[in-house]
Amino acid sequence: MxxxxxxxxxxxxxxxxxxxxxxxxxxxxxxxxxxxxxxxxxxxxxxxxxxxxxxxxxxxxxxxxxxxxxxxxxxxxxxxxxxxxxxxxxxxxxxxxxxxxxxxxxxxxxxxxxxxxxxxxxxxxxxxxxxxxxxxxxxxxxxxxxxxxxxxxxxxxxxxxxxxxxxxxxxxxxxxxxxxxxxxxxxxxxxxxxxxxxxxxxxxxxxxxxxxxxxxxxxxxxxxLDMLPGEHAVHPNPVIYENVKYLNSAHDGFFTPLTIIGQKVKAGARLGTISDYFGKVQQTITAPTDGTILMINETPPIQSGESPVAIGIVR
The missing domain is CATH 3.40.630.10 (Zn peptidases)
Incomplete structure (x- = not known):
């Protein structure tokens, strides 16, 4: 170059x-x-x-x-x-x-x-x-x-x-x-x-x-890295996640979130629904374990195999 x-x-x-x-x-x-x-x-x-x-x-x-x-x-x-x-x-x-x-x-x-x-x-x-x-x-x-x-x-x-x-x-x-x-x-x-x-x-x-x-x-x-002077700001209360679980849709259609990012959820909590093109609910996505919502889709389109929700599992 x-x-x-x-x-x-x-x-x-x-x-x-x-x-x-x-x-x-x-x-x-x-x-x-x-x-x-x-x-x-x-x-x-x-x-x-x-x-x-x-x-x-x-x-x-x-x-x-x-x-x-x-x-x-x-x-x-x-x-x-x-x-x-x-x-x-x-x-x-x-x-x-x-x-x-x-x-x-x-x-x-x-x-x-x-x-x-x-x-x-x-x-x-x-x-x-x-x-x-x-x-x-x-x-x-x-x-x-x-x-x-x-x-x-x-x-x-x-x-x-x-x-x-x-x-x-x-x-x-x-x-x-x-x-x-x-x-x-x-x-x-x-x-x-x-x-x-x-x-x-x-x-x-x-x-x-x-x-x-x-x-x-x-x-x-x-x-x-000591490239600039000062104190780097380590967070006083870090949260360490040992894993992230991505929850998949089994259908094409519309995703509707039932939770928000940062929310702590328990296993079995309802996180969102998948409905067909006529508005009929085909799937309710639930939390497989306790965790924190790290990612959620905010727009309706969803296809089978896509992950509209991700849960962080605290170490």
């Missing part, structure tokens, strides 16, 4: 390869330190972190930064302009399911390959910043993945706590094979690099509260 940023300088540019374009800002600090990648827009309809990274990149002075922070402002530019829920309109694929990609594959596979080769390979820490799509409400949370490497997993958990987020999901469901890493942060983890996923905001909104929170999270990670 050929772009260079001198020590003590900040450089904003469009990274290009063939027909792939990526808006990037590199802040190459005047003092040595780690290299951190902060990415937003992996799903093009998830907006708060996109605005948060714009603000942080503009605020930073390279002369006061230790190490290098790479801002990938929009990892899925085609999905953003296509106004697509999670997918890339060029091939209808979800970027966060195509890593490590292929240089000769479809458009999304080539993008994943570029991100693996030119970004993941050059960093020490990674935060992939998401929010709820236009159909979802989410309780703000961070995924702290683990891959069976005791030292890496422990460091990743400390990194997750350093975001300042209260709700932390322990996540070990991704493949351990770097050749089949599937997601953006798991591509980092399978290469020995702590990689988090944050979820802040929902319903494809760009509300100021979510933007400010995402900004604070990104800045907290830099403070934790």
């Amino acid at each position: 050929g772009e260079k940023t001198a020590v003590g300088e900040k450089h904003a540019f469009m990274a290009r390869q063939d027909d792939i374009k990526l808006p990037v800002t590199v802040v190459n600090g005047a003092e040595s330190g780690p290299t951190l990648l902060l990415a937003a827009g992996t799903h093009g309809d998830e907006f708060p972190s996109i605005f948060a990274l714009q603000r942080l990149a503009q605020e930073l002075d390279a002369q006061t930064v230790k190490g290098t922070v790479i801002f990938l402002h929009l990892a899925n530019l085609d999905g953003f302009h296509g106004r697509r829920l999670a997918l890339n309109p060029k091939d209808e694929k979800n970027l966060n399911r195509e890593f490590p990609g292929s240089p000769t594959g479809t458009a999304t596979e080539q993008l994943a390959n570029l991100l693996t080769r030119e970004f993941i390979s050059k960093i020490d820490y990674f935060v992939d910043m998401h929010s709820g799509s236009s159909n979802q409400k989410l309780l703000n949370h961070v995924y702290s993945p683990f891959v069976g490497d005791e030292k890496l997993d422990a460091l990743t958990f400390e990194f997750a706590k350093a975001t300042g987020m209260q709700h932390i999901v322990m996540y070990g469901d991704r493949p351990r094979d770097p050749a089949n890493s599937v997601s953006f942060p798991n591509t980092a983890m399978t290469r020995g690099i702590p990689g988090l996923t944050t979820e802040v905001g929902h319903l494809a909104e760009r509300d100021e509260k979510s933007i400010e929170f995402a900004f604070d999270i990104a800045k907290n990670t830099m403070i934790f």
Whole structure:
């Protein structure tokens, strides 16, 4: 891609390869330190972190930064302009399911390959910043993945706590094979690099509260890594989830929620109904166990096999 940023300088540019374009800002600090990648827009309809990274990149002075922070402002530019829920309109694929990609594959596979080769390979820490799509409400949370490497997993958990987020999901469901890493942060983890996923905001909104929170999270990670001065704000009452249960619809039709995000529920609680196109209830979704509602669909369309509700199980 050929772009260079001198020590003590900040450089904003469009990274290009063939027909792939990526808006990037590199802040190459005047003092040595780690290299951190902060990415937003992996799903093009998830907006708060996109605005948060714009603000942080503009605020930073390279002369006061230790190490290098790479801002990938929009990892899925085609999905953003296509106004697509999670997918890339060029091939209808979800970027966060195509890593490590292929240089000769479809458009999304080539993008994943570029991100693996030119970004993941050059960093020490990674935060992939998401929010709820236009159909979802989410309780703000961070995924702290683990891959069976005791030292890496422990460091990743400390990194997750350093975001300042209260709700932390322990996540070990991704493949351990770097050749089949599937997601953006798991591509980092399978290469020995702590990689988090944050979820802040929902319903494809760009509300100021979510933007400010995402900004604070990104800045907290830099403070934790001693890239900026200050105290990173570990939440005083963290809630750790050992698992997330996604509850599936057995029918096509309309979903009606009967609960809200953040609500603590008991096993057997009614969480939502699925009705057919004539309004007749076909299914009542109930909680299989005690937990906290982390995600719920707020829009009616639902298809068989989709998950309109997710419950976090506290450790």
